[in-house]
């Protein structure tokens with residue numbers, strides 16, 4: 197989000213007090229997919245709150261991200277059905293393979309991982325969704341191959 201876009205958005209909240217922090221952060225994230233340093237700085241100035249305080253509040257809530265999502269957004273379902281069918285192992289395999297944690301983006305900006313609640317296709321558990329495409333019955337081995345395919349598509353294999 198360019199600073200002028202942020203300023204315009206903040207203008208709508210003119211006169212806002214500290215209790216508007218969360219709704220403002222939500223609005224930025226909805227629009228941008230994450231909270232950039234520049235956006236947080238602008239909010240800090242706007243609400244006259246120290247940046248450290250804003251980081252503190254935002255990092256308390258899992259919904260906020262501080263890194264731009266990857267080109268391929270991997271959503272690992274951790275709902276009950278997927279959990280029972282081994283989604284924890286699938287998540288671990290993805291983290292190990294990409295060398296990032298859930299909520300992070302790879303250095304090449306290709307992949308980001310998100311842990312999500314039930315995505316509504318429990319009969320396909322465990323499910324991983326990449327940019328809206330569902331992969332059913334995923335295992336740690338399968339997901340590694342799927343990720344390799346994405347990488348070779350990008351010439352990174």
Ligand code: FES
Pocket residue numbers: 273274275276277278279313314315316317318319321322323
């Ligand atoms: S629990 Fe994963 S799709 Fe329902």
